[in-house]
Amino acid sequence: MDLPDLADLRAAAHVVSLPLVTRFRGIDHREALLLRGPEGWTEFSPFLEYDDAEASVWLAAALDFGWRPQPAPVRERVPVNATVPAVAAEDVAAVLARYDGCRTAKVKVAERGQSLRDDVARVRAVRAAMGPEGRVRLDANGGWNIDEAEHAVHALAEFDLEYLEQPCAEVAELAELRERLADWGIPIAADESVRKAADPLAVARAGAADLVVVKAQPLGGVGAALRIVAESGLPAVVSSALDTSIGLSMGLTLAAALPDLPYDCGLGTASLLAADVTATPLRPQGGALVAGRVEADAGLLRQHAASPDRHAWWLARLERCHAVLAAR
Template sequence: MPENAIPENCARLGRLEPTGLGAKWLADAGITAAYVYEIPMTTQFRGITSRDGLILQGAAGLAEAAPFWNYPPDVALRWFEGAFAVATKGLPAAPAPTPLNVTVPIVEPATAVRLVETSGCLTAKVKVADPRASLEEDVARLRAVRDALGASGKIRVDANAAWTNSEAREALPRLVEAAGGLEYAEQPCRKLADLAALQELGVAPIAADESIRLAASPERALREVMAAGLAAAVVKAMPLGGPTRVRNLISESLASSPADLPTGTGQNGKSAPPASNLQTPANNQRNPINNLQNPVSNQQNPANNLPNNTVNRLPPSAAENRGPLIVVSSALDSGVGLLAGMSLAASLQVEAACGLGTGRLMRGGILVEEPRIEDGQLLPPTKVELNLDLPAPSPEQVQRWRSRVEEIAKIFPMALGLNRKVCRPQRAGGVGD
């Protein structure tokens, strides 16, 4: 290979010059620059071999808008709304060191062992129910992960809504046995009613992801998840409208009256406050994107500014707060999107291992300094800066995103908020950690 040749397995980043309504839509939202990125995956992940999306820049810094291609415009819009908010108003808390689970995709047992042993994580999230693998292969992968983690490690499985209720009832006992116990099984079925039935049956602790993220009303979905007594709720910052929006959704859900929602009281036994009672980051903290020297030490955490009777912390155990375990996860984000997830976890003071270690599944990154994994934690960079020296994506890829922005702008010329009916992606759940 010539000395100046561009290696095939590397991240790509290039400027997007929007046109027509797309240009006006972004400008009206306060976006001053947009970039297209593309990062090859180290292994195929839910059918994805390369991750691509947009990075938007505004007065407060960088934000990611990377809805998967099977998401229709009204679902993708939430991602853009979140990116607009982060780019123009900042993050709800400074990204801080975040405990991780290691994500194990559909790989051979030996590869699963290597992923776990090199991660430094005490919790593993294992993908199952993929069309490329049989139940027996899932069982073998889980046994290998348990051997690598040891008896004290925690294992989660994620089926991405692939099973029917009867299929889940058949598969989950096998997986629980192979894993030597599960922390939870994430979204085994598409319907929330099926998740509640499985939780009631006691086959395994059940968590919801797509039931929240793809719901017509995420607010209502979160309340229903809590009322159903599910073991965990998995939330992803950008697909749900950005970290501040998700923090507020959770706070509002926990603030529901006991008559309507018997779960989710705060640390002090009182209901958590509505989002309107939380001090806003604009008034109480500096934007971590602008604190390039040290975003952690140079910024106050808004949770520390809350009155004594205001709870913004979600305890790590559902048994402690009679609400679900809250887990912040990635949607195969770039480093920019991972910072939003870290901010969400910090703003909620979530102690459960988070699914934000998906950078290990990508060949490179788009930041000069990426969030890095060390001893099972994701650590924020000391500064946030795009690596503009990367090679550009193909003209076809740039045009594809230009057309998508134009398409969404034509349908939603103004911000519509998040309380609206949405179309489901062609495949349940899309892709994510």
């Protein structure tokens, strides 16, 4: 695509810092750069540790969503899951209470500094809260090696797991673990092996996953993510990257456009934010979200504006990533 002028982007950029309800991914505030293009509001929010090459893909997604028409939806409502960070078991009920009507919970496990005993206690609390008909999936973010993952499955299988997301970091590890667990009936989902891979289809070709987790920003936009799902030949779950409601609207556009959506999507994460940039945050109602564009609220943009030094940091990042895209 033809890139919008950098000077115009810099002049229009809003950088916000939103507090979280509970610490997640090691942070207690989520920063994002927001822009309004001809098609509406859009978001550029790669995590702070990502280098410019990786972050530029997120910028491509933001510009695509703000400056280009998006694929037509095939559904209006998107069922979503609750997301339970690596909290203590006694805090699980309070987290789940923020997700109205959600029948599925994704539980973070393999947190650095915690033990399998912590994971078991957390998952047990989630299962107790969800009841026998609730769906419980686990996300290890690649935190286990093969043996650790197999051992964890033995300890956690009693909680009737829907699937296990990115238990190991490498595709070869996922493939071996999938073979070891063939008789357990627990599907393997690939997340980082899709969105952070030089070849996002390698995990599917290797037979290392039963489904893929896709996120619009890290994959370069809605259209790019749709192509990856189609070429993978696997069922897909659309998830978020702890976006503001504007970024979540991009993920919802993706989920609404997928031909098939067999799993609840990880797009209810506005419930992890203590504040947002719109007067009508995309929090689940009746276990679902309605797809559509989100309008930023000028007062909330001012209220949650990042400090001047953080604003400058994000503008510099925007400039570098714009240069990466311009050089392609």
